[in-house]
Amino acid sequence: MTQPSADDDALNDARQRIDALDQQIQALVNERAGVAVQVAEIKQRQGRTDFYRPEREAQVLARVAERNAGPLPDQAMARIVREIMSACLALEQPMTVAYLGPEGTYTQAAVYKHFGHAVAASPHAAINDIFRDVEAGNAHFGVVPVENSTEGVVSHTLDQLVGSALIICGEVALPVHHHLLSHERDIGRIKRVVAHAQSLAQCRNWLDSHMPGVVREAVSSNGEAARRVAGENGAAAIAARAASDYYDLPILASNIEDDPNNTTRFLVLGRQSVPRSGRDMTSILVSIHNRPGMLYRLLAPAAEAGVDLARIESRPSRRQAWDYNFFIDMEGHADDPPVRRVIEAIQSEAALIKILGSYPRSIGLEAE
Numbered sequence: 001m002t003q004p005s006a007d008d009d010a011l012n013d014a015r016q017r018i019d020a021l022d023q024q025i026q027a028l029v030n031e032r033a034g035v036a037v038q039v040a041e042i043k044q045r046q047g048r049t050d051f052y053r054p055e056r057e058a059q060v061l062a063r064v065a066e067r068n069a070g071p072l073p074d075q076a077m078a079r080i081v082r083e084i085m086s087a088c089l090a091l092e093q094p095m096t097v098a099y100l101g102p103e104g105t106y107t108q109a110a111v112y113k114h115f116g117h118a119v120a121a122s123p124h125a126a127i128n129d130i131f132r133d134v135e136a137g138n139a140h141f142g143v144v145p146v147e148n149s150t151e152g153v154v155s156h157t158l159d160q161l162v163g164s165a166l167i168i169c170g171e172v173a174l175p176v177h178h179h180l181l182s183h184e185r186d187i188g189r190i191k192r193v194v195a196h197a198q199s200l201a202q203c204r205n206w207l208d209s210h211m212p213g214v215v216r217e218a219v220s221s222n223g224e225a226a227r228r229v230a231g232e233n234g235a236a237a238i239a240a241r242a243a244s245d246y247y248d249l250p251i252l253a254s255n256i257e258d259d260p261n262n263t264t265r266f267l268v269l270g271r272q273s274v275p276r277s278g279r280d281m282t283s284i285l286v287s288i289h290n291r292p293g294m295l296y297r298l299l300a301p302a303a304e305a306g307v308d309l310a311r312i313e314s315r316p317s318r319r320q321a322w323d324y325n326f327f328i329d330m331e332g333h334a335d336d337p338p339v340r341r342v343i344e345a346i347q348s349e350a351a352l353i354k355i356l357g358s359y360p361r362s363i364g365l366e367a368e
């Protein structure tokens, strides 16, 4: 029998300290959950249904990052607190979130990034099904893709926003890393690569150099691509890491996107407007009659009020030829006086203005 070394003793000692700390953390997390239950009771007494409060969650997470002294990085600490809040909210009210499925899509990853894993994420086949389900009250919230840094806007989402009563109550920016998933161990045996058309486009250079001549097949989503390929030989899917777990498909190559900064932005849709968080974005839809100088008259009030326009996107209005809807994102909340002034000024110029929502800006705290 060898004697335990000084390091063995030190290891035992360190593990005992970890056990004691875990006990304290667990007790504190449950104490926090108990307070969240009290918050729910207060809201119920007040007849309120706003159990989920995006602006409050954004403030909590921002504060976590501000006071974080390490050694854990801000992102890791935020992910932990994100999950604690998610579990607390589930005690207050179990939440259903509709998203563009099937399981394993990037939209599902966006749901968990934004809400944590304690929500019931419900996959839907099409973007308009998500709008309908949230409008009908079958899901509390919906998550849909709106824009990709390489491929541009998801026009279907913008078009649905025009006629919907839903309110944008959050945004999620997700770094999109594509992986090649296949049962094949050898890339040379792959005859077909399946993915969403946008993902095939985002990996074009990689595919050209590593899989020249291999047939590329576009399907409705990357989750769907993984689902199909799971039962096949000689095929590969391009999809998120999560799809590898869901469909039990090994990762043959990682991070095959041509642009390492490839990011997709998603919108969180709900039925209630969100109060100020202090770091907000406001999205509006503006329809104008095409007259000379009209676009300038629309944008000048923002410059005068010192409001930053983050994005402006035009779409044919479908009312008549050369008539456009503009989707404008500006920094700030509709209750902030400068933003209110801009909205009032646009109101007097535009044929129609619809406030799509004010919501906390996405904080890039969580890594994929």
Ligand SMILES: O=C(O)C(=O)C[C@]1(C(=O)O)C=C[C@@H](O)C=C1
Pocket: 036, 039, 040, 051, 052, 053, 054, 056, 057, 060, 084, 085, 086, 088, 089, 092
């Ligand atoms: O502050 C609230 O209103 C809560 O319900 C508490 C809490 C939390 O756990 O911190 C939970 C859910 C909300 O989305 C925001 C915060």
